Each structure stands twice: as C-alpha cells, then as structure tokens.
Amino acid sequence: xxxxxxxxxxxxxxxxxxxxxxxxxxxxxxxxxxxxxxxxxxxxxxxxxxxxxxxxxxxxxxxxxxxxxxxxxxxxxxxxxxxxxxxxxxxxxxxxxxxxxxxxxxxxxxxxxxxxxxxxxxxxxxxxxxxxxxxxxxxxxxxxxxxxxxxxxxxxxxxxxxxxxxxxxxxxxxxxxxxxxxxxxxxxxxxxxxxxxxxxxxxxxxxxxxxxxxxxxxxxxxxxxxxxxxxxxxxxxxxxxxxxxxxxxxxxxxxxxxxxxxxxxxxxxxxxxxxxxxxxxxxxxxxxxxxxxxxxxxxxxxxxxxxxxxxxxxxxxxxxxxxxxxxxxxxxxxxxxxxxxxxxxxxxxxxxxxxxxxxxxxxxxxxxxxxxxxxxxxxxxxxxxxxx
Amino acid sequence: xxxxxxxxxxxxxxxxxxxxxxxxxxxxxxxxxxxxxxxxxxxxxxxxxxxxxxxxxxxxxxxxxxxxxxxxxxxxxxxxxxxxxxxxxxxxxxxxxxxxxxxxxxxxxxxxxxxxxxxxxxxxxxxxxxxxxxxxxxxxxxxxxxxxxxxxxxxxxxxxxxxxxxxxxxxxxxxxxxxxxxxxxxxxxxxxxxxxxxxxxxxxxxxxxxxxxxxxxxxxxxxxxxxxxxxxxxxxxxxxxxxxxxxxxxxxxxxxxxxxxxxxxxxxxxxxxxxxxxxxxxxxxxxxxxxxxxxxxxxxxxxxxxxxxxxxxxxxxxxxxxxxxxxxxxxxxxxxxxxxxxxxxxxxxxxxxxxxxxxxxxxxxxxxxxxxx
Numbered sequence: 001x002x003x004x005x006x007x008x009x010x011x012x013x014x015x016x017x018x019x020x021x022x023x024x025x026x027x028x029x030x031x032x033x034x035x036x037x038x039x040x041x042x043x044x045x046x047x048x049x050x051x052x053x054x055x056x057x058x059x060x061x062x063x064x065x066x067x068x069x070x071x072x073x074x075x076x077x078x079x080x081x082x083x084x085x086x087x088x089x090x091x092x093x094x095x096x097x098x099x100x101x102x103x104x105x106x107x108x109x110x111x112x113x114x115x116x117x118x119x120x121x122x123x124x125x126x127x128x129x130x131x132x133x134x135x136x137x138x139x140x141x142x143x144x145x146x147x148x149x150x151x152x153x154x155x156x157x158x159x160x161x162x163x164x165x166x167x168x169x170x171x172x173x174x175x176x177x178x179x180x181x182x183x184x185x186x187x188x189x190x191x192x193x194x195x196x197x198x199x200x201x202x203x204x205x206x207x208x209x210x211x212x213x214x215x216x217x218x219x220x221x222x223x224x225x226x227x228x229x230x231x232x233x234x235x236x237x238x239x240x241x242x243x244x245x246x247x248x249x250x251x252x253x254x255x256x257x258x259x260x261x262x263x264x265x266x267x268x269x270x271x272x273x274x275x276x277x278x279x280x281x282x283x284x285x286x287x288x289x290x291x292x293x294x295x296x297x298x299x300x301x302x303x304x305x306x307x308x309x310x311x312x313x314x315x316x317x318x319x320x321x322x323x324x325x326x327x328x329x330x331x332x333x334x335x336x337x338x339x340x341x342x343x344x345x346x347x348x349x350x351x352x353x354x355x356x357x358x359x360x361x362x363x364x365x366x367x368x369x370x371x372x373x374x375x376x377x378x379x380x381x382x383x384x385x386x387x388x
Numbered sequence: 389x390x391x392x393x394x395x396x397x398x399x400x401x402x403x404x405x406x407x408x409x410x411x412x413x414x415x416x417x418x419x420x421x422x423x424x425x426x427x428x429x430x431x432x433x434x435x436x437x438x439x440x441x442x443x444x445x446x447x448x449x450x451x452x453x454x455x456x457x458x459x460x461x462x463x464x465x466x467x468x469x470x471x472x473x474x475x476x477x478x479x480x481x482x483x484x485x486x487x488x489x490x491x492x493x494x495x496x497x498x499x500x501x502x503x504x505x506x507x508x509x510x511x512x513x514x515x516x517x518x519x520x521x522x523x524x525x526x527x528x529x530x531x532x533x534x535x536x537x538x539x540x541x542x543x544x545x546x547x548x549x550x551x552x553x554x555x556x557x558x559x560x561x562x563x564x565x566x567x568x569x570x571x572x573x574x575x576x577x578x579x580x581x582x583x584x585x586x587x588x589x590x591x592x593x594x595x596x597x598x599x600x601x602x603x604x605x606x607x608x609x610x611x612x613x614x615x616x617x618x619x620x621x622x623x624x625x626x627x628x629x630x631x632x633x634x635x636x637x638x639x640x641x642x643x644x645x646x647x648x649x650x651x652x653x654x655x656x657x658x659x660x661x662x663x664x665x666x667x668x669x670x671x672x673x674x675x676x677x678x679x680x681x682x683x684x685x686x687x688x689x690x691x692x693x694x695x696x697x698x699x700x701x702x703x704x705x706x707x708x709x710x711x712x713x714x715x716x717x718x719x720x721x722x723x724x725x726x727x728x729x730x731x732x733x734x735x736x737x738x739x740x741x742x743x744x745x746x747x748x749x750x751x752x753x754x755x756x757x758x759x760x761x
Contacts, residue, residue: 011526018519027510096657122506125658126649176559176650183633184561345563352566358431 031059035068035090038154041101041137042077042114049073050106052080053141055153058090067149069141077117094121098158099129101137101194107207107214112182115212118175126176129161132207132214134195146199157201161192164203168236169220171206171227182212185361186347190226193217210341211361225325225332228275228293229344236273238297240324242266244304247320250313252305263303268317270297270381279346281353282374287367289346291375293329295321298383308384321379329375337371346371389474389688391466392459393598401536403602403609409677410449410590410613412539416674417498418586419621420644420667423628427637430579432564433571435625437579442618444580445587448734449614452590453607455741456597458748464594465688471743481689487732488682491588493705494725495674496520497712499667506645506664517709520668524675525702528683529695532599535680539673546670549663550620553627556647560630584734585726586621589674590614591733595681641715 035056045051056068072083085092100118102111118124133140144153164170173191181189188209195204206223208216218226224238244251247266278292299308299317307313336342347364401409426434459467464484469477500516527538571579593610600606628643640646651659679701686697712718 008526008529011522011529015519015522015526018515018522021515122660125652126646127652174650179636180559180561180631180633183636183639185634187633348561348563352563355567355570358570 029091029093032061033090034059035088035092036096037092037094038067038096038152039099039101039141039157040097041103041133041141042080042106043103043133043136043138044105044109045073048075050075050077050080051138052077052084053138054080054084054092055141055144056084056088056090056092057096057152057154060090067144067152067154069144071138071141077114093123095123095125096154097124097128098154099131099161101131101133101140101157103133103137104135104193104214106137107132107191107209110212112212115175115178115182119179124175126174128175129158130173130175130178130191131157131161132191132193134193134204139196140194140201143196143199143201153201157194160201160203164192168227168233170203170223171231181343181345182209184345184348185359186342186349186351186364187345188341188343190218190230190343208336208339208341208343210339215341216335216339222328222332225328226343228277228295228325229279229291229329229332232277233273233275233295235271236275237269237271238273239267239269240321242268242320242324247304247306247317249316250306250308252307265303266306267301267303268299268306269301270321271300273297279344279349281349284353287350287371289349289371289373291329291333291373293325293375293377294380295325295378296380296382298385299381300385314381314384318379318381321381322377325377325379326375329377330373333373333375337368340365340368342368389466389469389478389691391470392461393463393466393688394461395599399532399599400601401533401596401599403600403605405536405540406593406596406600406606407609407613408540408543409536409596409673410593410610411617412542412670412673413589413592413677414445414587414614414617415620416586416589416671417495417502417667418588419624420498420502420642422583422586422621423625423643424637424640425582425585426579426625427629429582430575431571432566432629432634433569433576434579434629435565435622436569437576438583438625439618439622440576441580441583441587442614442621444734445590446611446614446618448737449590449593449610450607451741452593452737453610455737455744456594456606457603458744461598461603463598463684463688465685467594467740467744471740471747478689481685484732485682485685487728488592488678489701489705490725491729492675492678492682492701493708494722495671495678496705497709497718498722499671500709501715501718502642502645502664502667505642506660513709513712514706517706520675521702521706524672524679525698527672527676528680528698532596532680535673535676536596538676542669542673546666549666552648552651552659552663553623555651556627556631559650560627562630564630564634565626581730582726583621584730585722587617588729588733589677591737592677592681594737595684596677 035058037054038057040052040054043051051071051073053069053071056070058066058068060066070084070087072080072087074080074083081092102114115130118128141153144151161170161173165172170192171190178189178191181187188211190209191207192203193205193207194201205220206218207214208218227233242265244266273295275293275295280290282288282290336344347368351359423434426437430437465481468480471477472480496517500513503516504511527534624644628637628647631647632640632643637643645660645663648660648663653659679698683694683697683701686692687694712721
C-alpha cells in the first residue's frame with residue numbers, strides 16, 4: 001500500500017508522455033497553410049475525363065483577394081484534388097466544402113459515383129448542398145473571377161440556397177436528403193438548377209431526377225406544387241392567375257381603381273401559406289392514392305379590385321383556388337408518372353402498406369405506371385390583410 | 389482457492405452505483421454500429437430485435453443475480469470451481485479470462501479504427517493503443533472503486549448526447565418503420581443475436597458482486613440499468629432506421645456517427661469530432677472493467693498480485709494491436725467476438741445458474757434428509 005503513490009507517479013508520467021507523443025506526431029494543419037475548398041463544380045470533359053473547378057478560400061494576411069479559382073482535369077474527383085494541389089501554394093482541404101455543382105451534361109448521365117465519394121470521405125459534412133448547373137459548372141465557378149475575387153462564391157452560394165430553403169422557395173438539397181431519396185426505393189431526388197446571370201448566380205428551377213439521372217426540370221411556378229406534395233409550408237407565398245370571366249362575380253364596379261385594368265387576367269397573391277398534405281394509399285390492389293392538401297393562407301395582393309367583404313365571395317375565391325390547385329397538382333402527378341419519376345415518394349407510401357414481402361426498384365417502376373390519384377385540395381383564406 | 393471473496397470494508401461500493409456500472413459497460417463501442425448490423429439482419433423491424441435483445445439480456449441478468457444470491461459473496465472464478473471442481477473449473481476460469489481479454493482488445497481496436505477513420509487518419513495504431521491502454525491500466529490500478537467511479541462519471545458525462553438525437557429526428561421519415569412486424573421471426577431472432585455484441589458487458593456483474601455493499605438491492609438496480617440501456621438502444625436504432633434510406637443504412641459502417649454529421653453548431657461545423665472524442669469517455673469504463681475482471685483471474689487462480697496480471701494483459705493487448713491493419717480483419721474479429729460473447733455472456737451464465745440452482749437444491753435436500761434421519 002505504501003508503494004502505490006510512487007508507482008502511480010511513474011504511470012502518470014508515461015501516460016502524459018504518450019499523450020504528448022501522440023499529439024506531436026500527427027499531421028498538423030495550421031490555418032495559414034491551408035486552402036479551404038468552399039465550393040466545387042464538375043463537368044464532363046470529353047471521354048473518360050472530368051473537369052473540376054474549385055473555389056478556394058485562403059487565409060493569407062498579406063494579400064487581400066482571399067479566394068482563388070482552380071481548374072484541373074482528371075478521372076476521379078480525388079484525382080482532381082491532386083491536380084488542384086499542384087496549382088496551389090497551400091494544402092487544399094475539403095472540410096469546409098459548402099456546395100457542389102454538377103453540370104447538366106453530367107447530371108443527365110448520372111452523378112451517383114461522384115456523390116458516393118462525398119459520402120465516403122469522413123471530412124465532408126452531411127449538409128453540403130448539391131446543385132445542378134444550367135450549363136457548365138465551371139461557368140458558375142468562374143463568377144468568382146468575374147467579381148475579381150470579392151464575391152466569396154462558396155459562402156455566396158451556400159447562403160443563396162440556404163436563404164431560399166428557409167424562405168420555402170426551394171426544396172432542401174443537402175447531401176443527406178439526396179442520399180435518403182436516392183437510396184430509398186420509392187423515391188427520387190430533386191436538386192436546384194443554378195444559372196449564371198450577369199455577374200451573379202441565380203436559382204432558375206428545380207431538376208427532377210430518376211435515380212441519379214436528371215430527366216426533367218420544373219420552373220419556379222410548378223415548384224410550389226411539388227413542395228406542397230413533398231414537404232409542408234410554414235409561410236409560403238404563391239401567385240395565381242385567373243381569367244377575368246372566372247372571377248367576374250367578384251369584381252367591384254364602383255371603386256376608385258382605373259376603369260381599364262392593366263392586365264388581361266386577374267392575378268391574386270396569397271402568402272403566409274401553411275400547408276399540410278396527406279398522401280394515402282386507399283386501394284392497395286388498384287394502387288389508388290388519395291392526396292389531401294390543406295392550405296391556410298391570406299390574400300395580400302390582387303391586380304384588380306375584388307370584393308372580399310362578404311363571406312360568400314371569400315368562399316367563392318377559395319373554391320376557385322381549390323379548382324386551380326387541384327388541376328395543377330394532378331397535372332404534376334401525371335407528369336411524374338409519365339416520366340417514371342417519383343419525387344413525391346408514392347413508392348414509400350406503397351411500401352409502408354406492403355405486408356409480407358419487399359419490393360425491388362424494378363417492381364415499383366413497373367407498378368408505378370398503373371397508379372391512379374384522387375386529389376383533394378382545401379383552401380382556407382383566413383385573412384385579407386388589414387382591409388377587406 | 390476460496391470460493392467466497394471477502395473484500396475489506398473500504399473496498400465496497402454502493403448497490404446504487406452498480407446501476408451506472410452495468411449501463412456503462414453495456415454501452416460502448418457497439419452502439420455506434422449496432423443499428424446497421426441489426427438492420428442488415430432484420431430490416432426495418434430491427435428496433436424490435438434490439439428491444440427483444442434487451443429483454444433477453446434482462447432475463448440473463450436476472451438469472452445471474454439469482455445464481456449470485458445462492459452464494460454469500462462469490463465471484464465467477466469461485467463459483468466455477470465450486471460447481472465444476474478444481475481442474476475443470478480453473479480451465480473454464482482461464483477461458484473466461486481469455487474471453488474478457490479479447491473483449492477488451494476488440495473494444496480498443498474498434499475505437500482506434502473510429503479515431504483513424506473520422507479524425508486522425510495519419511495517427512499510427514500503436515500510439516493510440518499505448519495511450520489508451522496506459523490510461524486503462526492507470527485506472528484499474530486504483531482498484532474497483534475507481535472503476536465504478538469512472539463508470540459513474542462516464543454515464544453522467546455523456547448523458548447529454550442522448551439529446552443530440554433530436555437533431556436527426558427532424559430529418560426522419562417515420563414511414564420507414566411501416567409496416568410493423570413485416571420481417572419474419574427467423575430474421576428478427578437473427579437480429580436479436582446480432583445485438584449481443586452491443587449488449588455484452590453485464591456479465592461482469594459476476595465479478596463485481598463480492599464488492600457490492602448492499603447485496604439485496606442488486607436485482608432492482610441491475611434491471612433498471614438494463615432497461616435504460618434497452619430503451620436507449622431501441623431509440624437509437626429507430627432514429628437510424630427513419631433517418632437513413634433503406635439501402636443507405638446498410639451501407640453506412642457507423643450510422644450513429646454519420647447521423648451526428650448533420651449537427652451543426654454555430655462555431656463548430658463538425659460535431660462528430662466532439663462525439664468521437666467524447667466516445668472515449670463511454671468506452672473507458674468498458675475497457676477498465678474488462679481489464680480488471682480479467683486480471684483478477686491471476687489473483688484468484690494462481691494467487692499472483694493482480695497488478696502483475698494487469699501489466700501482462702496490457703502488454704498482450706498492445707502487442708495484439710500490431711496485427712490488425714484493415715477493416716475486414718476488424719470485421720472478422722468483431723464477428724468472432726460477437727459469437728463468443730453470445731455464448732459466454734448470454735448462454736453460459738444461464739446454464740451455469742441452472743447448474744448452481746440444481747446443485748444447491750440437491751445439497752439442501754440431502755442436508756434436510758440427513759437431518760430427518
């Protein structure tokens with residue numbers, strides 16, 4: 001018992017020494033000697049070759065322009081990294097990668113092998129945004145150069161997508177969600193499409209995938225209906241157009257508006273939309289789905305004076321909304337069915353009711369052709385702003 | 389060898405602390421990969437398998453407590469000698485020591501692999517294993533009270549990690565769990581079997597028992613500990629099944645860590661760094677407990693000083709760490725230990741406790757008939 005303290009002291013010393021040894025021997029990564037890849041883009045460059053463009057953030061106290069765009073060619077993305085490293089005075093690391101862009105050409109051929117390496121690499125986070133370039137990815141990366149390195153494209157693109165995801169304009173395109181939808185049998189991913197506009201990069205639409213191949217594209221207006229189906233709105237905004245005859249009943253005659261309306265159609269914008277969607281398999285044999293959409297919203301703007309004071313007229317407007325939305329949702333679902341893609345996750349719902357057997361991807365693709373829908377939309381206009 | 393161990397009053401631990409001990413030796417390196425392993429066996433009903441596995445271990449724990457209560461203050465080393473005699477009993481003792489040494493080794497190597505994959509790819513195995521083994525030896529040198537203290541600290545220090553599960557839950561798709569009970573019984577049982585590597589550890593109660601102060605309360609506390617482990621494991625598995633896509637989970641080696649990747653703190657992009665580092669706190673009591681119980685054998689069987697045993701096992705394990713290089717070797721070893729663990733932690737204690745019960749019943753009858761005549 002008396003000896004114990006001395007023995008422990010020796011142990012302590014050895015312990016501490018190994019700890020120091022461990023800490024000293026691993027590779028160090030001082031920030032000034034690193035180039036952080038914040039965003040990178042991939043293009044197909046001829047046969048068996050990809051072109052990678054990376055925007056690198058540097059921490060160099062001497063220079064002001066802290067970003068650099070590096071382009072290189074290789075067979076694999078990690079090969080690209082090697083090539084890129086040859087063009088950099090700082091070691092390139094990908095721990096701060098915020099978004100990855102694939103060219104449309106690549107996306108049409110399939111991107112899963114390129115996504116797989118992101119999954120495999122422990123250094124890359126799960127919340128990296130995946131996007132599709134309208135034309136080439138390098139074109140988007142070169143925006144950094146056009147802005148003379150002042151834009152900080154990596155952060156810019158990250159905020160561009162993040163802000164719009166939070167504003168419920170775009171469906172969240174993180175690596176995790178792509179994986180989830182890709183590896184799920186009854187579901188296909190969607191990713192936003194980016195476009196160059198002047199010196200800026202903008203979101204132009206949403207690409208629809210069949211497994212990992214881009215097959216179609218949704219414009220901003222239709223995206224609303226897709227988002228209704230896959231997600232829910234907490235504070236969305238939607239602009240809807242009606243023919244003048246459709247709403248004739250509601251038009252106020254003696255109002256101080258201009259006699260002749262500026263537009264030939266009537267547009268109504270609702271905002272603060274809260275939506276809730278239930279997709280249910282009602283008939284397992286005939287594969288009949290019932291889609292129930294419920295929306296609560298308020299009217300905020302219309303291009304012609306409409307009488308919204310009476311309960312009956314608000315109800316009338318609600319009904320018009322219902323009809324139009326129902327039509328659009330049905331159109332969208334049929335379009336998905338024709339393309340053989342399933343961004344809504346109907347297959348998931350089907351699978352959840354499939355007892356006693358499992359379904360393969362091919363089987364689902366086969367039965368998906370015979371799916372029928374029954375869409376019900378229910379709008380509630382809660383408010384009409386501060387005036388009637 | 390004496391069957392009963394009579395430790396000094398100062399070495400005893402509270403029965404209340406046994407709860408922390410059991411939970412922390414059950415929760416270890418296994419849980420990081422558990423959801424995937426069970427998912428491969430039992431598909432989306434994996435959580436049912438994990439839950440049933442927990443119930444099974446509760447049953448085994450109850451049997452162990454029942455057996456231990458038949459003795460005044462014995463550990464497994466003593467009981468085996470009492471039941472099987474000197475030679476066979478000691479052979480089994482040596483076997484159990486080997487099993488615990490290998491378990492210690494597997495826990496260590498699994499954790500080192502995680503460190504190398506997730507944080508420091510360049511760090512050589514021998515350095516990390518040296519540091520960890522020395523740390524373990526240091527703790528075990530302090531005796532059983534220190535080990536139980538480490539277990540207590542580990543449970544309290546990592547309790548907050550449970551709440552991190554809320555973040556991946558936001559990305560969960562509960563439909564993945566439906567339809568319930570769609571997997572047939574064979575696969576679910578297979579899943580229960582696969583759970584064994586992660587639930588292992590409670591068998592160490594058989595070595596801790598003589599050191600518990602209030603032996604009457606032990607049944608309740610061990611059951612509470614096991615229940616908590618079961619609920620925790622089931623919840624983690626459920627979240628994993630809903631978080632990952634069906635084919636995605638089967639491909640992810642450490643689903644729990646991959647899940648932590650989505651947690652983002654304002655000034656820390658990568659939460660899994662913290663998770664992996666904190667995991668040392670989770671596995672430290674495991675390593676300590678296995679090392680302590682295994683080295684205790686030297687003291688009990690050949691009457692050496694336990695300290696000698698600690699160093700022998702430590703050096704053996706450190707030497708062994710040089711032989712494991714690749715993922716597939718690790719896989720084979722883990723599978724082997726899972727089989728071994730299933731036999732020695734689940735099946736064997738049940739068998740042994742039955743033998744003990746029969747023996748005690750037989751002796752009592754003999755005694756009472758002797759008294760009667």
